[in-house]
Amino acid sequence: MTTVLQQAADARVAAIDLAAATRTEKDRALELMADRLVERSADIVAANEVDVTNARASGVSESMIDRLTLTPARVEAMAQGLRELAALPDPVGDVVRGSTLANGLELRQVRVPFGVVGIIYEGRPNVTADAAGICLKSGNAALLRGSGSALSSNAAIVSVLRKAVADSRLPADTIQLLDATTRDSVKELMRARGLVDVLIPRGGASLIRTVVEESTVPVIETGVGNCHVYVDEHADLEKALAVTVNSKTQRLSTCNTAESLLVHAAIADRFLPLVLPALFEAGVTVHGDPQVVAYDSQVVPATEEDWGTEYLSADLAVAIVDSLDDALDHIRQYGTGHTEAIVSESVTATRRFTARVDAAAVMVNASTRFTDGGEFGFGAEIGISTQKLHARGPMGLPELTSTKYIVTGNGHIRR
Amino acid sequence: MTTVLQQAADARVAAIDLAAATRTEKDRALELMADRLVERSADIVAANEVDVTNARASGVSESMIDRLTLTPARVEAMAQGLRELAALPDPVGDVVRGSTLANGLELRQVRVPFGVVGIIYEGRPNVTADAAGICLKSGNAALLRGSGSALSSNAAIVSVLRKAVADSRLPADTIQLLDATTRDSVKELMRARGLVDVLIPRGGASLIRTVVEESTVPVIETGVGNCHVYVDEHADLEKALAVTVNSKTQRLSTCNTAESLLVHAAIADRFLPLVLPALFEAGVTVHGDPQVVAYDSQVVPATEEDWGTEYLSADLAVAIVDSLDDALDHIRQYGTGHTEAIVSESVTATRRFTARVDAAAVMVNASTRFTDGGEFGFGAEIGISTQKLHARGPMGLPELTSTKYIVTGNGHIRR
Numbered sequence: 001m002t003t004v005l006q007q008a009a010d011a012r013v014a015a016i017d018l019a020a021a022t023r024t025e026k027d028r029a030l031e032l033m034a035d036r037l038v039e040r041s042a043d044i045v046a047a048n049e050v051d052v053t054n055a056r057a058s059g060v061s062e063s064m065i066d067r068l069t070l071t072p073a074r075v076e077a078m079a080q081g082l083r084e085l086a087a088l089p090d091p092v093g094d095v096v097r098g099s100t101l102a103n104g105l106e107l108r109q110v111r112v113p114f115g116v117v118g119i120i121y122e123g124r125p126n127v128t129a130d131a132a133g134i135c136l137k138s139g140n141a142a143l144l145r146g147s148g149s150a151l152s153s154n155a156a157i158v159s160v161l162r163k164a165v166a167d168s169r170l171p172a173d174t175i176q177l178l179d180a181t182t183r184d185s186v187k188e189l190m191r192a193r194g195l196v197d198v199l200i201p202r203g204g205a206s207l208i209r210t211v212v213e214e215s216t217v218p219v220i221e222t223g224v225g226n227c228h229v230y231v232d233e234h235a236d237l238e239k240a241l242a243v244t245v246n247s248k249t250q251r252l253s254t255c256n257t258a259e260s261l262l263v264h265a266a267i268a269d270r271f272l273p274l275v276l277p278a279l280f281e282a283g284v285t286v287h288g289d290p291q292v293v294a295y296d297s298q299v300v301p302a303t304e305e306d307w308g309t310e311y312l313s314a315d316l317a318v319a320i321v322d323s324l325d326d327a328l329d330h331i332r333q334y335g336t337g338h339t340e341a342i343v344s345e346s347v348t349a350t351r352r353f354t355a356r357v358d359a360a361a362v363m364v365n366a367s368t369r370f371t372d373g374g375e376f377g378f379g380a381e382i383g384i385s386t387q388k389l390h391a392r393g394p395m396g397l398p399e400l401t402s403t404k405y406i407v408t409g410n411g412h413i414r415r
Numbered sequence: 416m417t418t419v420l421q422q423a424a425d426a427r428v429a430a431i432d433l434a435a436a437t438r439t440e441k442d443r444a445l446e447l448m449a450d451r452l453v454e455r456s457a458d459i460v461a462a463n464e465v466d467v468t469n470a471r472a473s474g475v476s477e478s479m480i481d482r483l484t485l486t487p488a489r490v491e492a493m494a495q496g497l498r499e500l501a502a503l504p505d506p507v508g509d510v511v512r513g514s515t516l517a518n519g520l521e522l523r524q525v526r527v528p529f530g531v532v533g534i535i536y537e538g539r540p541n542v543t544a545d546a547a548g549i550c551l552k553s554g555n556a557a558l559l560r561g562s563g564s565a566l567s568s569n570a571a572i573v574s575v576l577r578k579a580v581a582d583s584r585l586p587a588d589t590i591q592l593l594d595a596t597t598r599d600s601v602k603e604l605m606r607a608r609g610l611v612d613v614l615i616p617r618g619g620a621s622l623i624r625t626v627v628e629e630s631t632v633p634v635i636e637t638g639v640g641n642c643h644v645y646v647d648e649h650a651d652l653e654k655a656l657a658v659t660v661n662s663k664t665q666r667l668s669t670c671n672t673a674e675s676l677l678v679h680a681a682i683a684d685r686f687l688p689l690v691l692p693a694l695f696e697a698g699v700t701v702h703g704d705p706q707v708v709a710y711d712s713q714v715v716p717a718t719e720e721d722w723g724t725e726y727l728s729a730d731l732a733v734a735i736v737d738s739l740d741d742a743l744d745h746i747r748q749y750g751t752g753h754t755e756a757i758v759s760e761s762v763t764a765t766r767r768f769t770a771r772v773d774a775a776a777v778m779v780n781a782s783t784r785f786t787d788g789g790e791f792g793f794g795a796e797i798g799i800s801t802q803k804l805h806a807r808g809p810m811g812l813p814e815l816t817s818t819k820y821i822v823t824g825n826g827h828i829r830r
Contacts, residue, residue: 016747016771016773019770019771019773020770020771099792101790101791101792102792105781105785107791107792109808112773114803114804115773115803193627197803197804198803198804212608212631213631216627216628218633218634218802218803218804219633220804236826238826239825239826242826242828243826243827243828245828246828246829250828250829332431343826350823354821355434355435356431356434356435358431358434358527358530358819359819360819360820361819361820361821361822362819362820362821362822363822363824364821364822364823364824365823365824365825365826365827366520366822366823366824366826366827366828367827367828367829369828369829370520370822370824370827370829371820371822375516375829376516376522376820377514377516377517377522387633388529388530388612388613388633388817389529389612389613389633389635389804389805389817390804390805392817392818392819392820393524393818393819393820394820402803402804402807403807403808404773404774404775404776404777404807404808405775405776405777405786405791405807405808405809406769406776406777406779407776407777407778407779407781407785407786408765408779408780408781409778409779409780409781409785410654410780411651411653411654411657411658411758411780411781412658412780412781412782412785413657413658413660413661413665413781413782413784414661414665414782414784414785414790
């Protein structure tokens with residue numbers, strides 16, 4: 001048995017006791033994990049310095065270095081995240097549906113943990129504590145496959161967390177770190193069907209595609225966001241301006257950032273002279289279709305590729321559409337099913353848009369940036385699902401659970 | 416583009432209008448489908464005779480012939496199934512969750528269809544009408560890949576259904592039959608990610624395993640059932656007897672039929688002399704562990720293989736266990752996560768069993784045979800899921816939907 005499969009088997013055993021743990025027991029573990037991270041902050045920062053030194057030596061960009069770097073304040077923030085998880089309600093045991101059948105059988109559909117959750121992620125080492133905490137609170141054992149660049153940091157964090165879990169009398173194997181020095185650990189994790197219940201890849205499009213294509217373990221896809229703002233002919237121009245600029249510029253590199261603006265032809269003459277200068281002012285490069293180019297010499301002509309691009313930068317593709325249905329067709333062709341927004345005062349238009357757009361979230365007169373577990377009030381978020389199976393949109397704690405039917409009778413038999 | 420991919424693309428187009436169809440429109444289509452099946456009953460039965468003749472010529476067993484055969488009464492039953500679907504509530508549009516956020520944004524999580532559902536099935540041609548109806552009611556376009564042995568029957572049924580759908584002003588491509596003369600259509604369906612939203616394989620273990628291993632389209636597994644009845648030391652013997660015999664013999668070849676009986680050692684001396692004669696009387700072959708063999712000369716010694724076998728026949732594996740936890744270990748090792756039953760009067764024992772058994776359904780003092788959409792009151796059932804993602808246990812209409820967040824503001828932007 002390979003190391004990964006052995007770790008998965010150990011996680012399965014740990015998951016049995018964890019699934020039966022009470023909220024009190026789990027919250028005590030989360031609080032202890034938080035306390036210990038703070039206590040051991042100096043050790044964690046020292047371990048992180050090894051990773052940062054290695055990253056610098058291999059010429060990694062300063063923005064990547066910043067993402068990798070831990071400070072006492074960042075460790076404190078990790079701890080605070082765990083304390084916030086402790087304060088959230090426990091999804092496990094929630095009765096989703098229940099009834100008494102005609103024959104007297106008592107039927108309850110109850111939330112239960114998945115069991116073992118594999119998380120593949122890149123970048124910041126704070127995801128390690130975050131993912132471990134979310135899995136623990138939802139009663140799942142976590143197999144964490146972090147970034148090779150954060151080896152030393154992740155090892156230090158997981159070592160502290162495992163000790164805290166064990167000291168709180170829950171199984172240490174609830175949290176395990178997989179080998180990040182080789183791609184083999186990802187491959188083995190993807191084939192561990194029966195040992196691992198669900199895989200969540202968090203990272204770039206190519207990682208997600210590989211996992212989706214090759215995994216026999218069920219996957220929850222946290223996909224890319226090519227999000228659109230559609231400004232309808234019945235839009236309030238002021239709201240349209242605010243929503244467009246905010247959707248594009250409030251933060252550039254997130255999946256819920258708008259990448260395209262579609263403007264109804266009937267309102268283009270009034271809206272484009274408003275929005276284009278505002279976008280330029282905010283430092284945005286506008287890639288426009290031929291009609292949009294005609295409005296302003298600063299507009300760069302858009303190529304076919306622009307419509308399908310998730311820029312994650314200060315770029316915005318802008319097109320004029322002849323109707324709401326043309327906007328829907330455009331979104332259907334180029335959208336990724338993440339977040340689509342309409343700005344309109346027309347009930348008829350917004351009703352048609354919300355009914356016909358196929359996306360995890362549809363915004364009416366609101367910024368695309370609101371698609372977020374925190375903004376939705378979920379308290380914790382493990383990612384934003386762009387698939388339709390199991391979970392769609394921001395995933396909170398309940399999305400990390402399955403259900404089980406418990407049926408109670410008194411010697412009932414079927415006739 | 417291959418035929419299957421073209422059909423999938425046509426289904427996607429049809430799915431857009433279908434997703435926006437009202438319950439009234441869908442129910443009218445279902446009623447018309449039912450009426451037309453009855454009107455065209457003679458043609459359907461004639462088409463079926465071709466399949467039956469071919470099956471006879473190739474030496475298929477009489478029980479398979481029976482499953483394949485359509486009669487006017489069976490066509491009427493198919494129609495009746497569609498009418499019952501029309502009478503069920505529409506899951507589409509249900510608000511699963513909703514709130515008004517602190518900033519005034521109105522958040523609603525609404526049920527929406529998946530879009531395009533692929534169903535791969537074997538055996539009875541009545542599944543064709545059943546699956547098409549369930550998909551239509553839940554707003555999904557159906558790609559039906561039936562059995563090669565039912566080619567002519569399925570073509571006749573789908574032709575009638577498509578005409579009825581078109582006449583009711585919904586898109587005919589809502590229902591499409593895939594080529595069942597080649598395995599290539601299954602392969603193409605499994606790789607049609609982006610065109611097909613979910614695949615449901617219904618059939619033998621090897622078909623399901625192939626689809627799970629090879630599909631890049633998300634799969635809902637309707638798996639095998641190696642179901643156990645555990646008779647606890649605190650069992651009421653009469654209830655234990657009734658539940659055991661019913662779980663095993665009420666119907667032999669279903670996935671919720673019990674295949675193993677586990678008896679607590681403390682009660683074996685009283686229970687086995689009761690249950691063994693009753694099982695023999697019902698024609699059951701008992702495969703027992705060495706302790707069970709000692710109780711009756713008719714008991715066949717069980718091999719290791721027996722514990723993991725879904726017999727689907729009049730066979731039952733019987734073991735004596737020393738404790739409830741030993742029963743849980745046995746079930747963990749050999750169970751398939753379908754249905755597990757405990758017979759016990761002890762609250763402590765049933766609480767531990769229901770909390771720790773990892774299965775879609777857990778029965779307390781009730782027959783395993785109750786795990787069924789009809790018995791649970793769901794009205795319609797597309798299968799019983801043994802996976803944990805998205806749907807677990809009997810799948811009714813809501814399990815054929817996803818959700819979408821609709822967020823309404825008044826020019827809201829994120830700060």
